[in-house]
Amino acid sequence: ACNAPIKQLYNIGVEIEENSELDLFEAFNKHAGDERIPAIVKEMEEELGAGNKKPEILSKLAQYELTLKDWVEEHRGYRKYVAIAGKCWPAFQTQFGFVPCYVNSRLTAQGIPVSCEVDIYGALSEFIGTVVSEDTVTLLDINNSVPADLYEEDIKGKFDYTLKDTFMGFHCGNTASSKLSFCEMKYQMIMARSLPIEVTQGTLEGDIKPGDITFFRLQSTSDNVLRAYIAHGEVLPVATRSFGSIGIFAIPEMGRFYRHVLIEKNFPHHGAVAFGHYGKALFEVFKYLGVPMEDINYNQPASLPYPTENPFA
Secondary structure, eight states, rough: OOOOOOHHHHHHHHHOOOOHHHHHHHHHHHHTOOOTHHHHHHHHHHHHHHGGGGGHHHHHHHHHHHHHHHHHHHHHHTOOOOEEOOOOOOOOHHHHHSOOHHHHHHHHHTOOOOSSOOOOHHHHHHHHHHHHHHHEEEEEEEOOOOHHHHHHHHHHHBOOOOGEEEEEEEEEEEGGGBSSSOOOOEEOTTTTGTTTTGGGGEEEEEEEEEEEEEEEEEEOTTTTTTEEEEEEEEEEEEOOOSSSSEEEEEEEEEHIIIIHHHHHHHHOOEEEESSSSHHHHHHHHHEEEEEGGGGEOOOTTTTSSSTTTTTTO
């Protein structure tokens, strides 16, 4: 789902191995009946607790988790660290019989970042965030608005943010349980509109815990220029009334940042999230990786117009 010119990846020392979804499916089937599956299922049951609403799918999810872990060990070569940009639709759920979101969240929490929708730079951004924060990160859509009625009822007058400062950080169910206020194993509601619910199970749903966050991303343009953005903000302690791994995010001057950085500079709709304020370290990392200073973007205050922003507007 996200543009990924690979030249700059090699320039900064990242190797890529492209693998067929069919080969992954074959490896998954070869793990059927693996003697390690019951132990992984027990881990999942303990992690989910009362949120274990789909116990019948856990053995398949455990089988898939083992498939990915074995794949990493068999394919890492001399590389110490590995991240995965995994495909998760449209063929995945009909062939594997589940969605991989919960497994992706577990691997990310274990230090193997897994991005959704084959987002290669998203996976790399997650890895950078994992190292900088020494903590679990996540990857979310950044292009969903907060409903005006929800803002009026639960945010306005209680927090010092305008509606345009807020947005819904959302993905289907890929955020680790440790970063959710509550969690439940559910099904992918969007897919289930056109498919049997049984093949869409495997999302980890819940509101993301309130607190400080850093939204950031490293990305190459189609003409091989590295760009990045960093923005400090927070997840508000406000119920989302929605589904998926989701939270109400607030970033000062987000509306302007969205217009003059995310859209104008062609960033994809995925952003990595570190749980805390890590802008200082991330800025230095992006400098070290060779991102031009003018292309390390941040959410500029209202008193500092963006280069293309009309100062009279």
